[in-house]
Amino acid sequence: MLFDKKTPTTNGSGKSMLGATTFMWDDAAKGDKVMFRIPRNIIWNDNVVVREDEYAVFFRDGKVLTVLDKAGRYGLSSLNIPVLTELQRKVTGTQPVAEVYYVQRRELRGKFGSAEAFTFRDQDFGMIRLRIFGQFAYKVVDPVQFITQFIGTKGFSESDNVISWLKDEVIMQLNDALGELKTQKQLSALDLPAYLEEIEQILLSKLEPDVGEYGIKIMRIAGLNINFPEDVQKSIDERAGIGALGLTDQKQKDAYMAFQAGKAMRDAAKQEGGAAGAGAGIGVGMGAGMGMGMMMANQMAPGAQQAQQAQQPAHPQQAAPPGGIKCPSCGTDVPTGSKFCINCGAKIGGGMSCPKCNAEVPKGSRFCLNCGTKMVTSCPQCNAELQSGAKFCPDCGTKIE
Amino acid sequence: MNDLRSKVEEDRGIVKQIELLIPGFHGYREREDIRAADSLLRQQLANKMKEINSIFEQCREELGRAMDLTLISNMGNIVKFSRLIENRIRHAEQGYTGISADFRIEEEELNTLYEWDLALLQTIDPIHTMAGELLNSILVDDGTAFRKMRILKNTLNEFNSTLNKRMTKIAGLEVT
Ligand SMILES: [Zn+2]
Ligand SMILES: [Zn+2]
Ligand SMILES: [Zn+2]
Numbered sequence: 332m333l334f335d336k337k338t339p340t341t342n343g344s345g346k347s348m349l350g351a352t353t354f355m356w357d358d359a360a361k362g363d364k365v366m367f368r369i370p371r372n373i374i375w376n377d378n379v380v381v382r383e384d385e386y387a388v389f390f391r392d393g394k395v396l397t398v399l400d401k402a403g404r405y406g407l408s409s410l411n412i413p414v415l416t417e418l419q420r421k422v423t424g425t426q427p428v429a430e431v432y433y434v435q436r437r438e439l440r441g442k443f444g445s446a447e448a449f450t451f452r453d454q455d456f457g458m459i460r461l462r463i464f465g466q467f468a469y470k471v472v473d474p475v476q477f478i479t480q481f482i483g484t485k486g487f488s489e490s491d492n493v494i495s496w497l498k499d500e501v502i503m504q505l506n507d508a509l510g511e512l513k514t515q516k517q518l519s520a521l522d523l524p525a526y527l528e529e530i531e532q533i534l535l536s537k538l539e540p541d542v543g544e545y546g547i548k549i550m551r552i553a554g555l556n557i558n559f560p561e562d563v564q565k566s567i568d569e570r571a572g573i574g575a576l577g578l579t580d581q582k583q584k585d586a587y588m589a590f591q592a593g594k595a596m597r598d599a600a601k602q603e604g605g606a607a608g609a610g611a612g613i614g615v616g617m618g619a620g621m622g623m624g625m626m627m628a629n630q631m632a633p634g635a636q637q638a639q640q641a642q643q644p645a646h647p648q649q650a651a652p653p654g655g656i657k658c659p660s661c662g663t664d665v666p667t668g669s670k671f672c673i674n675c676g677a678k679i680g681g682g683m684s685c686p687k688c689n690a691e692v693p694k695g696s697r698f699c700l701n702c703g704t705k706m707v708t709s710c711p712q713c714n715a716e717l718q719s720g721a722k723f724c725p726d727c728g729t730k731i732e
Numbered sequence: 733m734n735d736l737r738s739k740v741e742e743d744r745g746i747v748k749q750i751e752l753l754i755p756g757f758h759g760y761r762e763r764e765d766i767r768a769a770d771s772l773l774r775q776q777l778a779n780k781m782k783e784i785n786s787i788f789e790q791c792r793e794e795l796g797r798a799m800d801l802t803l804i805s806n807m808g809n810i811v812k813f814s815r816l817i818e819n820r821i822r823h824a825e826q827g828y829t830g831i832s833a834d835f836r837i838e839e840e841e842l843n844t845l846y847e848w849d850l851a852l853l854q855t856i857d858p859i860h861t862m863a864g865e866l867l868n869s870i871l872v873d874d875g876t877a878f879r880k881m882r883i884l885k886n887t888l889n890e891f892n893s894t895l896n897k898r899m900t901k902i903a904g905l906e907v908t
């Protein structure tokens with residue numbers, strides 16, 4: 332080893348004519364800095380203090396000479412020179428010996444965020460600008476590699492250079508990951524919020540080998556957050572509503588959107604002190620698809636309470652008798668099959684799943700809201716209650732079609 | 733010949749078996765040896781866990797490359813958990829303060845420690861093998877990865893709880 336650890340007997344010895352200087356990394360200045368360069372190249376007789384939570388890396392001519400990773404005070408005057416003859420020649424009096432970098436050993440945290448909004452070419456919205464941020468935890472696991480790459484190859488000398496490189500790397504890989512998700516998995520911007528956890532993991536899987544070459548290990552990515560422009564966010568909220576109702580067919584979606592628009596107008600009317608309570612009990616959960624236009628017309632007309640009666644479902648399988656369920660939250664009558672209260676938005680009942688398409692269907696539904704498959708709930712032979720999807724009656728064994 | 737040899741194998745005590753798994757392990761015959769033996773065991777376990785972790789990381793990398801949205805979160809959980817185990821083993825080593833010289837350890841307690849040590853050593857190699865098999869099934873996409881991940885998770889859980897028991901026991905022997 333190039334630098335001997337000072338023993339208690341040699342400690343503090345060797346004041347040269349120039350006087351010994353002791354270098355250490357000031358705790359107060361440490362913070363989240365990943366590295367620190369001793370302000371001048373060290374010379375003969377200097378002392379270097381190494382703490383538990385840091386490495387000291389000696390660097391010269393583009394190469395790492397040695398790494399001190401055990402806490403202690405190391406004196407250059409106790410150099411064990413014979414191992415490095417070239418250095419020996421250079422080490423004369425006031426000649427600089429090497430640059431010394433301190434590197435943190437503990438886990439550090441950073442935040443990443445796109446200062447510039449991310450441009451994401453989306454299949455639904457075209458070019459949209461996303462703002463993405465999150466946190467990451469990282470650690471220097473190989474100080475030799477770290478210093479060789481950042482100082483030797485990149486010529487960075489400040490901790491800030493390294494950290495901002497790291498953040499750029501995170502953003503770059505995130506950009507890649509989102510691009511691949513879009514092309515390989517056909518994910519649209521609207522799908523992203525549902526896959527944040529997976530995106531974090533994909534990001535980790537890409538970053539690890541990427542920054543591993545720099546002696547860094549990314550320990551975690553957390554709190555990934557994707558912000559959409561306002562109009563896109565609105566569509567996401569609408570889609571969430573559609574998803575909750577199990578609507579996948581474009582016609583149903585359109586009908587739902589139209590309904591939402593109508594609802595907004597109705598709310599406005601209410602505000603003006605108009606037809607109070609209008610629209611309460613109107614079959615929404617009914618799963619759309621049915622004469623939505625007519626329904627809206629009814630809602631907007633004064634005295635819309637009677638609207639229910641006017642609603643003739645377009646398809647028999649969507650015939651949900653109105654007033655089948657009371658909202659547990661506000662008491663409004665809600666049509667059987669609704670997943671959400673049309674008045675207060677509270678969630679209604681538990682669900683079953685469609686034996687054909689697996690969509691979640693509200694308990695008691697006779698038909699799947701998504702594909703229209705008949706949901707058998709009782710045995711046609713003995714009337715015993717059946718689990719949805721059951722092939723045989725558990726009581727009498729009758730085969731269920 | 734064969735009979736005789738298997739008889740000898742059976743007669744090897746737990747300490748003998750541990751010695752076979754950790755070269756240089758002298759057992760706990762002498763009270764003063766506990767610290768050295770414990771440290772050897774930890775080093776061995778932590779290093780193996782590190783190797784296993786790098787296989788798990790490769791698994792995640794492959795899943796990420798394949799954009800596998802159904803498995804990657806589960807894999808992430810396995811990586812997280814197994815890193816946690818590795819850290820617990822290593823960190824505990826640092827906090828270790830030693831055993832009092834006049835602390836009397838009952839034979840029964842010692843035997844329990846031996847059993848846990850052996851269980852840890854005997855579980856970690858299969859985990860290594862399973863990790864390799866998981867990586868293979870991810871690479872060839874044979875559809876068994878999910879099931880393998882579930883079994884791995886359970887095995888890691890068992891390993892972790894054996895480790896817990898052992899750590900608690902050793903901590904009880906520590907002098908503060
Ligand atoms: Zn309600
Ligand atoms: Zn269905
Ligand atoms: Zn029946």
